[in-house]
Amino acid sequence: MREDEVCKVVRYDELAILFGNRLTVKFKSPHHYDMIRAKLRLIGRFLLALESEGVEVQDFQDALRPQRFDDAIKGINAVAGLRNGKYSSPATAFSLGLLLKDATKLLITECIKKEDNQRKKNAQDFLKLLESELNASINKTVTENWSERQRQKKVILPSREDIKILITFLHKKRKRLVENLKETFSYHDWLELSKSTLVSILIFNRRRPGELERSTIDDYNGYVKIDSLTNKEIYDPLSEEGKKCAREYVRFRTRGKKGRTVPVLLDKFMNVCVDVILKGREEAGVSKTNPYIFGIPTDHKTPKYLRAYRLLKTYAEDSKAKCLSTLKSTELRKHIATTSVKLNLAEFEVENLQQFMGHADKIHKEYYRQPLVERDILNMSKLLTFAQGDRSEFHDIAANNIDQNVELPVEESSQEHTAPDSPTANISRKVYKRAWSTPEKKCVLQCFHEDIRKGVTPSANKYSRVLAENLVLHNRNITSLKAYINNLINRRDKIPERTQARRNYWTTPEKKAIRSEFSHHIQNQRYPSMTECRISIEENPDLQRRTPKKIWHIYIYMFIKWAFPHIFRVNFSQFGIFCALSHWCQTTTAPGRQFGT
Incomplete structure (x- = not known):
């Protein structure tokens, strides 16, 4: 923290120091240190604002009392620059409100440890005031000011021409540097190759700068590709164009915002550049304990890495692009999100893009996707x-x-249904669907066999688990998978016949009825006739759901089981064997006659 009045205010403040220590325990990564410093400086600015408003407070704890609540609101307004009902910095007002809540909760915890009941009660009352009054006093104005700024802000997206100029510039630069490094090592060339490769990957993947600059070597070493050796089930059904694309790119995964895992794609030349960078780390003087792909030498114990957002600005200027202000990481992300709208992508393709970019659905549609x-x-x-x-x-x-x-890869197309009076009713629109490949169908039938057989829709958790565990379904999402399974359930002709078979097991009352009705036949070793079987069904309610043929079959089974108990150890699950045997008996012995006569 730089030496100034703000630093002097918080340096010896007990609660501010406790608050900073708690943040360092919660956020251990070095890249969070800037955020912790910013919060501590915000506390100092708040205390200086109270002093400028004529409020005498001894320290930060003294400001968190119910009697000081109105003064605290004045301090927030002064720090955020409230003028004529508008904040010059709405985000600062919102952040400071949250900071006061967190600091008050920490103060309550410390009071409990020290058994300081009076100060704990004051802090609890101050927290109640914040929770009840802050929305009306601060947050409502913040929301209105922020919405007005977003509405009036003119967003200029980068043009494809400028993006192409920058990409071409970086490609030529990387190609020259790789050739130089293959001949002889130079720290300057190695560093420039690291910088240009980092920016190239950022532009191609439209990733956040922090996600790429903090990608680790372990992340990169876990990259995967699609070929006939590693992913044969996915590779073989692909078209020639698909196989060419699969051979061109590899993918590794890294940590994204809020702990999300996000993918990063590299083409062949990017892959070569990263390998050259890692190969020259030792000669460049990068510590072995530095885990980052784009790590750089440093005298400090904390590992350092290149900062992508600064490099992007520098290379945009060097490339002589026309509109430099648009070549920023956030604008590039907005560009790809808006381009997807122009392409009229299907819903599942938009979901795939959101997952790749690491966006929540609401953020993707309301923040990154710009109105056309x-x-x-x-x-x-x-x-x-x-x-x-x-x-x-x-x-x-x-x-x-x-x-x-x-147009997308199609198997079948359908006409969108429009109302007869709709203005677009006379305009033909085709919706194209991606065909389900044979490996995908086999995987679905294998994973959801029991659900389809029973006609039960699987749970959302099962859909997610199956999609995560089976690479063959990487082009599918929950919506398309659910629709496909519902179609299989509704159209049973799509399911293998063995999944449709349902056995009608014989109940205990039915077995007793058979023994009772045909005990005389069993003792005399005689077959019952079909007429006798029909009469037994009419007279016995327990046999109403059986046919005469079924009655005759079960009689054969029971007789053989009684006559030859040591030879035929069977049960009702082997009923098909005795159906065949009874058919043989019918063809050799007429009903009503004795065996062997």
């Missing part, structure tokens, strides 16, 4: 014109400007 002005003007204007009653004008322009879906 061409869609609002060209498409919505048609619907509004139609609603005004000008039907002819709508039909004149609809066919020329309506969005066209991007």
Whole structure:
């Protein structure tokens, strides 16, 4: 923390020091140290703001009393720059409110340890005031100011031309550096190759800078690829274009925001560049204890690594792109999210993109995906014109400007259903679906065999587990998998016949009825006739659900089991054997006659 008035205020403040120590225990990674320093400086700015407002407080603890609540609100407003009902920094006001809550909870904990009941009661009352009054006093204004800023903020996304200029510049630079390093090692070339490779991977994957710059060597060593040796079931059904793509890229996974695991794709040349970087680490003087791929030498014990966001800005300037302000990591992420809207991707493809980018669904749609002005003007204007009653004008322009879906690998296509009076009813739109491959179908039938046989929809947890454990289903999501299984359940002809077989087991009352009705036949070793079987069904309620043929079959089974108990050790699960045997008896011995006569 730099030496200034803010640092002097918090340096010897007991609660501020305890708060900082607690944060260092919770956040152990070195990249969190900047965040901890920022929170401590925010405490110092808050105390200086109270002093400037004429509030005399001894320390941070003294400010967290119910009597000081109104003064605390004034301090938050002063730090966040409240002017004419608007904050110059809404995020600071919101963060400071949360910080005061956390600090008050910590103070309560310390009071409990010291058995200081009076100070604990004051802190609890102050916390209640924060929870009840902060939303009305601070957070409502923060939300309104933030929404207004987002609405008035003009977001300019990077153009594909500028992105291509930057990518070409970096590719040429990396190619030259790799050739130089293969001839002779130079620390300058090695460092420049590390920088340019980091930025190239960031632009291609549209990852957050911190995710890539903190990727570890262990993460990289666990990379996987698709080929005939490692993933034969996935590789073989692919088309030639798909196999070419599979040979070109590898994937490793690293830690993303909030502990999420996010993928990183590398093409062949990026893979070569990373290998060259790792090979030259020892000559470059990078410590063996430095776990990062893009680690750099340092005299400190804490490992250091390259900072991607600074390098991206530097290379954007060196590449002589036209609009430098748009070539930033967040704008690049917004660009790919917005491009997916223009392509009219299917829902499952949007979900795949969200998972790859490490976005929550709401954040992806509300923050990264920008509204398209061409869609609002060209498409919505048609619907509004139609609603005004000008039907002819709508039909004149609809066919020329309506969005066209991007064709995907298809097996079958379906026509979207529109209402007869809908303005788009006369416009043909095709929805393309990805065909289920044979390995995918086999995997689904194997994993959900019992659910399909019973006609029961599996749980969401089972869907997620099966998708995670089976690489062959990597192109599917829960929605498509659920739809496919529901179709199998509804159309039983798609299921192998063995999964449809349902045995109608004989109950104990039915067995007793058979013994009672045909005991005379068993003693005399005679077959019952079909007429006798029909009569037994009519007279005995327990046999109503059986046919005469079934009665005759079970009689044969019971007789053989009684006559030859040591030879035929069978049960009802082997009923098919005796059906065949009874068929042989029928063809050799007429009903009503004795065996062997």
